[in-house]
Amino acid sequence: MLRPVICGVTWFRLVGSTLAALGILGWGMVWAGDPPGEWKVGTARVAITPEGPVWMAGYAARNRPAQGKQHELWVKGLAIESPHGKRVLLVTLDLCGVSRDLTEPLREEIAQTTGVGFDEVILACSHTHSGPVVGTNLITMYPLGEADRKAVEDYTRDLTRRIIQVSRQAVEALEPCQISWGIGEASFAVNRRENPERDVPTLRAQGQLKGPVDHAVPTLRVDRGSGGLAAVVMGYACHCTTLDGYEWSGDYAGFAQLELERRHPGTIALFFAGCGGDQNPLPRRSRALAEDYGRQLADAVDRTLQGPLTRLGPEDRLATAATTVRLDFAKVPDRAHWEELASSTNRFEAARARALLDRLDREGRLETSYPYPIAAWRLGGLTWVFLGGEVVVDYALRLKKERGSDSVWVAAYCQDVMAYIPSRRVLLEGGYEGVGAMVYYGLPSPWAETVEETIFQGIEQVWNRLDR
Ligand SMILES: [Zn+2]
Incomplete structure (x- = not known):
């Protein structure tokens, strides 16, 4: 019984390919009539831990480059090909953030x-x-000297080469696999706007932690056709800010990847950050805690891996859509404003003002909006949304409420990390994620009050295209 089916598939593909090669049929026509094949996955990785002294990203309080490492930082690639031959590529980076001036040309090259x-x-x-500090991301945060800047530029150049290498290798490694998915839970993320850090242990013990959280652990399982766990992808909506020292580390997400790879030899573990813009791992500030949160995340993933999981079948489709929406700034002050701030005693305000004056000199104007990236993949019954920036948890919660919490994953910090992305609620409340952090990203003002609706309109567009 088996042989005629295999022969049939081969024959059909051969004829279809030949006709397509002769220009008689388009690929769509060939595939439309072709019995579906198999899902394929390819993975690759390379370490991206800086070798020389490079400044670390994310905190304004650090005053010197890194020294030593807790573990390697990684770029990891996961390519997926559907039974209909459509391909996508997820590249995960143990990095704080990357900017559009780096990632647009990089994605072109990939x-x-x-x-x-x-x-x-x-x-x-x-x-x-x-x-490490990468390219121009959050650059107004760090008091870099000439040699420090050069080290960041050299590192960034080498990083892009490695990202392209991993992307190519992941696609070259595509092989038949089984893909399944499920959603677990881990509870160490705390809403940092609502709970004073020092009170968190007590509040947690009393069940009194406040504010919205998203404790879901979306988990993708990839098994080789020949058997064995090939890859696992996990997400979590929480800042990787357990640690604030001078040693390179992927923080809890780095420890979670290590733990899963230790428990499942031969597996590659990848991590994506969810909408954790306003979420911290609390309490924090010790390696023991970072390891513990990594273990908690790995435990959540392992529980999910045991099933039940939803498995993608040969009839399931892979659809993709992406768009860019313009996010307006609340206001863009004129040159006189920035000239005055350039001599501010607040070094962050002064650095932002100088950066914006440079841009005014170069380009003659400042943009009044930002091109914000939104993308989504539909894998059978799963919709995986990818948003740029430091998105606060309200977005994931709203999206899942409107579209279904058991079939929607939301990744943030994707494509580029241009700023915090507050919901309308967080924007109006103000504070660091709503207003204060814009200075570190070198942006002229908070977002306009339309920020949340503009992004949801973009998601709607993307969703409608996936539904087609
Ligand atoms: Zn952040």
Whole structure:
């Protein structure tokens, strides 16, 4: 019984390919009639831990470059090919953030190198605060000297080369696999706007922690066709800010990846950050805690791996869509404002003002809005949304409420990390995520009050295209 089916598939593909090669049929027509094949997955990784002295990203209080490491930082690639031949690529980065001036050309180059579409390449940062400064990301935060800047530039150049290498290798490694998915839970993320850090142990013990959280642990399981766990992808909505020292580390997400790879030899573990813009791992500030949160995350993943899981079948489709929406700034002050602030005694205000004056000199104007990236993949019954920036938890909760919490995953810090992305509620409340952090990202003002609705309109557009 088996042989005729295999022969049939081979024959059909051969004829279809030949007709397509002759230009008689388009690929769509060939595939439309072709019995579906198999899902394929390819993975690759390379260490990106800086070798020389490079400044670390994420905290304004550090005053010197890193010294030593707790473990390697990684770029990891996961390519997926559907039974209909459509490909996507997820690249996870143990980095705090990357900017659009780096990632747009980088995604172009990955697309050219791999053949995966520009919109289908997702760059996802873990937001570890124990990774290096990259390119111009958060650059007004750090008092870098000339040699420090050069070290960041050299590192960034080498990093892009490694990201392209991993992307190419992941696609080259595509092999038949089984893909399944489920959602677990871990509870160490705390709403940092609502709970004073020192009170968290007591509040947790009393069940009195306040504010919205998203404790879901979306988990993708990849098994080789020949048997054995090939890869696991996990997400969690929480800042990687357990640690604030001078040693390189992926923070809890780095420890979770290590733990899963230790428990499942031969497996590659990848992490993506969810909408944890206003979430911290609390309490924090020790390696023991970072390891413990890593273990908690790995435990959540392992429980989910045991099932039940939803498995993608040969009839399931992979659909993708992406868009860019313009997020307006509340206001863009004129040159006189920035000239005055350039001599501010607040070094962050002064650095932002100088950066914006430079741009005014170069480009003659300041943008009044930002091109915000939104993408989504539909894998059978799962919709995986990818948002740029430090998105607060309200977005994931609203999206899951409107679209279904058991079939929607939301990744943030994707494509580029341009700023915090507050909900309307958080924006109006103010504070660091709503207003204060914009200075570190070198942006002229808080977002306009339309920020949340503009992003949800973009998600709606993307969703409608997935539904087609
Ligand atoms: Zn952050």
